[in-house]
Amino acid sequence: MAKIEFQVEHLNLYYDKFHALHDLTLDIYQNEITALIGPSGCGKSTFIKTLNRMNDLVEGCKIDGTIKLNNVDIYKDYDIIDLRKKVGMVFQKPNPFPMSVYDNIAYGPRIHGIKKKAQLDDIVEEALTKAFIWDEVKDRLKKSALALSGGQQQRLCIARALSISPEVVLMDEPTSALDPLSTLKIEDLVLELKKDYTIVMVTHNMQQAGRVSDYTAFFLNGDIVEYDRTSKIFEFPQDKRTEDYITGRFG
């Protein structure tokens, strides 16, 4: 059995009075790809944001239960800055900063105190290489990142997340705004990244979950209906609702 990265126990989340996540308990494994699937509004995006505490930004959001990263409670015993250095995030819509390609990647290391040009150069090249985009941008590092295509922008955002050497990369529907070819590139990339990082990925696209993930959690109305190895979920779903969803009968 793989090592456990996140240990989630009895996690409840409320937006004011609305009970959005119901007593979730699951383990997320290191160097595996965990896909979170389910219909819109089921809580999968809300759940992924609890893992790097992006939900702290939402007014009226309250959490109880525990989430441990390598056995340390991320809500009690973690500095939020250290947590986010370890747990990076890629968003639904590519959101590179309105800066040059280089500055986008150097931003993270810079705010964490790296100033030497040579060191930054190395980090930028390494992150861009890891995100399969170095060859496409190496001659335009000083150009605006907003001039890149959507797919390139998203790989740039992945590189940006990698720039501060996280352990985990969270991806919230990273391909939903992209064309099929760009989507395939990102999927290949994710499969490659798994060697060095733990990946948690929200996806709307069942085929995508099937293609790339090792584990799949099926969310419905704030509950996890089923969580298991992806092959098991797709071939032998235990719950009727899971079966209905993955065979496309609803959602």
Place this chain on the structure above:
Amino acid sequence: MKRKLTKLFEFSIEKLFLLSAVFCILALGTILIFVFYKGAPVIGKIGFLEFITGTIWQPQAEIFGILPMIVSSVYITLGTMVLAIPIGVLTAVYLSYLAPKKLAVFLRRSIDILASIPSVVYGFFGLMTIVPMIDKYLAKGTGGNGMLAAILILTIMVLPTIISVSETSLRSVSNSYREASLALGATEITTIFKVMVPAAKSGIFSSVILGVGRVLGEAMAVILVSGNAVQMPSSILSRVRTLSANCALEMGYAEGMHNEALYATGVILFGFIILLNILMYIVKTRSERKG
């Protein structure tokens, strides 16, 4: 039949809009022509260089040099901006990202009211509070009218412009940048100054240009507090006269060439404003090309 009527209606409404738009252009054109018609010939008569580099203004002797006023206007504008830009931009940042909602609403309303106070009231306020204070603590009884008083009062007057235009542009910066920065472990303040403010810089720059326009053009409040002496400023407490103050002060009794020289002062002021607008246009198109 009905369709024809609809078409006619659409057509006439469109033309009505056109007419309204043309009205503005006409107004601008008329003002330009009028001011230049009255002011340009006298600049020719005096000599452009002599007019803008002359340091003596003696209408009775028909000596018209406006360099002291140009210098005073520039100094006052710079001084005002040195104070107003940091206060205005920081307030805008606070309002857009940091202030609790209720406080932000209250602040915004106050700023709107500040913007709607007539400039003569600002002048009175300056005359009654700022001028005596400068007199007492800085000028030691030699009189508080002067450049500093004008700078302070103009700073207050220009803040609403800088704040509201900057705030609009800060609030239009995509929240996704903020999320991305925070997710990288940046603090809120780092995010604001490294990502959000740079992303809004063209809007902030516009707010500054608009503010500069306001400062250069303001006559009433300045007349009341600046002392109005035509002289090269020798210190921040010097009594000075700005270009716009000059136009307003003497128009009541000026005749002949004197009258035309005041229009000519207006022409120079206009020149500054047009320069500013060109600058703003360049910055805007540049940032649009980038964005």
